[in-house]
Amino acid sequence: MKISSGSRFRLRIGATAAALAMLVTGCGASTGSGGDKEVTLRFAWWGNEYLNAQTQKVIDAFEAEHPNIKIKAAPGEWSGYWDKLATTTAANDAPDVIQMDQKYIAEYGGRGALLDLAKQDGIDLSKMDKEQLASGQYDNAQYGLSTGKNAYVVMANTKVFEAANVPLPDDATWTWDDFNEIATKLTKAGGGTNFGAAYGSNEADLIIWLRQHGENLYSPDGKLAFNAGTAASFWERLKKQRDSQASPPATVATEDAGAGLEESLFGTNRIGMAWWWTNQLGSLETTTGSSIKMLRAPSTDGKAADNGMYYKPSMFWSASSRSKNPEAAATFINYLANSPEAGSILMTDRGVPANSEVLAAITPKLKTADSTVVGFLQDIKPEMAEAPPVPPVGSGSVQNVIKRYTDEVLYDRKSPSAAAEEFKKEVEGMLASARK
Structure with a gap:
């Protein structure tokens, strides 16, 4: 799903951190819900109407197979x-069962709020992709099982390109x-209402940029792993997009950031290129009514192997450490992750399945967009480097901080170098506070 910001998150996670710290003692799994005793699990996830309906189908199928386990759905946005x-x-x-995002795996798992799924007898990890398993691990515990992998890419709206008479780039060789240049051409052909490219100011945008320069956002030991000068060059590039009119004015970009997909510039065919995750291809094509072309990230040297891209789990299945029915929770998570029946319902909307047998089972049933995603992820595999480290405790709101400093730069309230220095200092403080 499209990543959204939350201005209150920093205060929220700070308050929650203290509460979670109190849970660390005595947070092991409770005695469980085996046998034929009927139990009820609460299952929380975020999604749109389509994903909610799809998830309910999985719940119905699971309950039919496990009549003693009832699932109480708790969908949200x-x-x-x-x-x-x-x-x-x-x-x-x-x-009991929680749809989790990677940037909160350490935040919740590291504070004792999640079960170590590797220690649950009802979960089979043998068919799961090893890299995908590692992406849900923190401090030697398996706090989440990947729902499927995806990659952060440039989505190109072919309708906008065709209207502007601009050819699609060779994404195996293109540079920033x-x-x-391409985005500027699209904007000039847009008559003041269409634009070339969105800015790209999510955490993944910064990670890809840093990786192209031999650095990373975090180190394996949970510290920052980049130079302020490299971060400054990230914001310099975004400012260049604004100044060259490759991207919309800051005011337009701000308004667009608060719009839903159906009302957004991309959703209404008013922007040629924007950053999305591969599992969103089907939704984008349905909304725009256009053919969308997935493109690799540009690089500094024109070599795809140096573009900094990586496979990332779309999201995770996790379980609360305070669940009164951990065995039933493990049974449900095992079904979601390893059952071909569940896979046939979920397909690739939460990413390409991490279980090789599930992927093989659903491949013949995939829609065109889903098949395209599977093929694309396979095609770029030789170029993909090791995934970045799992975000450490205290990093949950870093994405919001990146967005805030991007606004500061685009509205000329701070220079890229000042933004980078202040960003690094602020995040270092967030991580240090979380370690206390």
């Missing part, structure tokens, strides 16, 4: 999901200069 999860976790009333 990204914007309010983490507020609610933080509140319920602090109140020792978290859902090429990206900017």
